[in-house]
Amino acid sequence: MSLRQVKVSPLQAGLVLGFGSALVQAYFKVIPPVAYGVCMVCHPKDLFNWIADHLLHLNWGYSLASTNWPLLTVVGVVLGAMVAAYQHGELHVRSARQPLFFFINGFLMINFGLILGACPIRVVLLSAYGNWLGIIGWVCIVIGVLVGTWTLRWVAARTVARSTLT
């Protein structure tokens, strides 16, 4: 069977992600802090701040896990996704929609994420580790998604109602 035909379910991908994050903590010194194997806000911050610190001496903080060498998770994710997309004919440059909206969303996401000290992946890892702040953070993210989804639904309903009136 060629690689092109291989299909991966979210459950399988999740299992690999979770187990892999425990593995890199156990054997490859991605610690401290604990449950730090994958984080898509803290690892980009570590990489960015490590480069800023070493090139420009800005003294921006990064975790102890990346004291000597930075964590390259984000580089790996982009490369892996690009290879997968190329291999399956899904790598196409498509034009941007609502650029300001997405720019602001990205801006807010990293700020809230870094204040929390975790991304939606790391709260799951922290919860598996038994960290109370991870569990509370996870619950709050789910409530936040609930509020955000209701907001989107309300905006969509209002738009439909207005368009039928006019």
Place this chain on the structure above:
Amino acid sequence: MTASIATLVLGFIIGYLGQRSRLCFVSGYRDFILTHDTTLLKGVAGAFIGALGGFIIFGLLGSGIIGFPMIQQTSILTRSALIITIVAGLGVGIVGALSGGCPYRMHVLAAEGKKTYWVYLLGFYAGLIFYNLGTVHFVDMLKTVLK
């Protein structure tokens, strides 16, 4: 150096799998709320089970799983930590739902060539600079005030 290479390899694997499976740690909840579709939510459950299994196995093997399980460590539950976690957690959830995915999914979509998510990542890294210059000091001040 080992941590760098390990995270690069793990990142490559989860990036590849994420592109193939559409795994997302925000859309899972959103899809369940909107359509009761549990496909992506199973990915979140999978990550929890995989991590828990890994921590237990590697903990029993005696390698690098320090202080596990942390469930009895309630000393971290200070007033400032709780308030900051709740506010920031809600913020991450709302922004994630509005933008349609978690930062992991956004990086994967940007790697597929969608310029919308390039703009998202531009905001993401501009936000990182803002965090270093302003937010981090504000949070430190908040921690002192809420103590």
